[in-house]
Amino acid sequence: MRSDMIRASVRRAHVTLSQPVSALSLAAFRIALGALLVWDCWRFVKYDRVWRYWVAPEIHFTYEGFGWITPLPEPWIHLAWLLVGGSAFCVMLGLFYRISIVVLTVTFGYFFLLDKAEYLNHFYLVLLFLLLMCVLPAHRAFSLDARLFRRSTASGVPYAAVFVLRAQMEIVLVFAGLVKLTSDWLAGQPLGLWLRAQADSHPLGALFVHDWLILAGTWGTVALHLVGAPLLLWRRTRLAAFCVYALFHAANAGLFNIGIFPWLTFAATTIFFAPDWPHRLARWCLGWFETLPAPADTLGRTTRRLPRVTLLAMSAWIAVQIALPLRSLAFASEVRWAGDGHRFSWRMRIYDRQADGRFIVTADGQHWYIDPETYLSPRQARKMMVRADMVHHFAGELAERWQEAGYSDVSVRAEIRKSLNGRPLQNFIDPAIDLTSVEVARFSSDSWIVPLQSSAASLSEPQ
Numbered sequence: 001m002r003s004d005m006i007r008a009s010v011r012r013a014h015v016t017l018s019q020p021v022s023a024l025s026l027a028a029f030r031i032a033l034g035a036l037l038v039w040d041c042w043r044f045v046k047y048d049r050v051w052r053y054w055v056a057p058e059i060h061f062t063y064e065g066f067g068w069i070t071p072l073p074e075p076w077i078h079l080a081w082l083l084v085g086g087s088a089f090c091v092m093l094g095l096f097y098r099i100s101i102v103v104l105t106v107t108f109g110y111f112f113l114l115d116k117a118e119y120l121n122h123f124y125l126v127l128l129f130l131l132l133m134c135v136l137p138a139h140r141a142f143s144l145d146a147r148l149f150r151r152s153t154a155s156g157v158p159y160a161a162v163f164v165l166r167a168q169m170e171i172v173l174v175f176a177g178l179v180k181l182t183s184d185w186l187a188g189q190p191l192g193l194w195l196r197a198q199a200d201s202h203p204l205g206a207l208f209v210h211d212w213l214i215l216a217g218t219w220g221t222v223a224l225h226l227v228g229a230p231l232l233l234w235r236r237t238r239l240a241a242f243c244v245y246a247l248f249h250a251a252n253a254g255l256f257n258i259g260i261f262p263w264l265t266f267a268a269t270t271i272f273f274a275p276d277w278p279h280r281l282a283r284w285c286l287g288w289f290e291t292l293p294a295p296a297d298t299l300g301r302t303t304r305r306l307p308r309v310t311l312l313a314m315s316a317w318i319a320v321q322i323a324l325p326l327r328s329l330a331f332a333s334e335v336r337w338a339g340d341g342h343r344f345s346w347r348m349r350i351y352d353r354q355a356d357g358r359f360i361v362t363a364d365g366q367h368w369y370i371d372p373e374t375y376l377s378p379r380q381a382r383k384m385m386v387r388a389d390m391v392h393h394f395a396g397e398l399a400e401r402w403q404e405a406g407y408s409d410v411s412v413r414a415e416i417r418k419s420l421n422g423r424p425l426q427n428f429i430d431p432a433i434d435l436t437s438v439e440v441a442r443f444s445s446d447s448w449i450v451p452l453q454s455s456a457a458s459l460s461e462p463q
Helices: 002-018 024-046 047-053 078-092 097-115 119-131 146-149 159-178 191-199 205-209 210-233 233-255 261-272 275-288 308-330 378-384 388-404
Strands: 021-024 154-156 353-363 366-370 411-420
Touching: 002 024, 002 308, 024 047, 024 119, 024 261, 024 275, 047 078, 078 097, 078 154, 078 366, 097 119, 119 159, 119 261, 119 366, 154 159, 159 210, 159 261, 159 308, 191 205, 191 210, 205 210, 210 233, 233 261, 275 411, 353 388, 378 388, 388 411
Parallel strands: none
Antiparallel strands: 021 154, 353 366, 353 411
């Protein structure tokens, strides 16, 4: 009986996901995504970030299994970045979409994988969206392809194309709330540190000294994601939830330097509206000035079932996106401190981590005290010092350099003191451990990381 019910539910879901819906919301998201990437590419060129992030540094912190991906020499790496911008522009226009979206995904993914020091949640989100857009028919409306190569009058897409983007965004928003259910965040940290640092420079800075405002911001953010995100799925509350999210993203853009992220999430949230929302909005605006005829049906009359492999692939994608943020639960360590399961888990703007220290290389009875900025950019050094896997990587790079110079019996230790969310500095890495003699554990906590020892942060702590 239960198996029959499951099969019936799967059949109903299959029919629903196969139903044709308007392609307009998908097209609107394509245009916004392409435009934001064009803008971000221009910002990277304007501030010479390609050179600073990927050319100037001697060492790059590659992802496991992707060490073969290395920066192209100049000027090719700059041309590759221009290819990101050019393909994003074509995606925005919907010109040669199938080719341009693949080129954009490959080139953007290449830069994403070059260095873990440049990991940002919104770059990861962009990459996920690009991978999905490679297989979605986002060029059937509002595109040059639709004008130049249209073969039929139908402008519909399977509901699955809209559903998978909604599911992806819902996962991001819900987990962005769940990861904030920590003692520090609910006590007002690190938001209090960041807002009070702007008290003298921001137009609203006089308000940032009040605990009630900071606590309203931290608790309100949790409520917005855990309550507001599900409300986006319900038609009656969708517009109100969207407006609150719009204010939230605007506030983030005004308070923090986080690039395109607020505008990306704003654009992605529009996918929760009816698939033909651009048409409805246009008719509503024009309806103030004239009486419009009933809209024509351009979706086509037949319903073509999606292949089962498509449903399986979509289910697997969603399952992976849920599992990745949950993997930190498998570790006994404190993820905010040790970093186990930190990446790809939507832990956005919930840490303030400061660190200082040095590395000690010992070989053939001699000792060298290494300032990380001798080999790394200031940005790389700052990020490396608070991330254990990158500390281990850097120690391996130092050992390799000394071995290439002819030294033997090389060992590398790290004396790093770190602060989390305003706590006093404490040892992060066991200074007695030779980092070349240990590995980064994949499925357990690393014994060479000193556990977080201080109590929870609070707004009343002296900073």
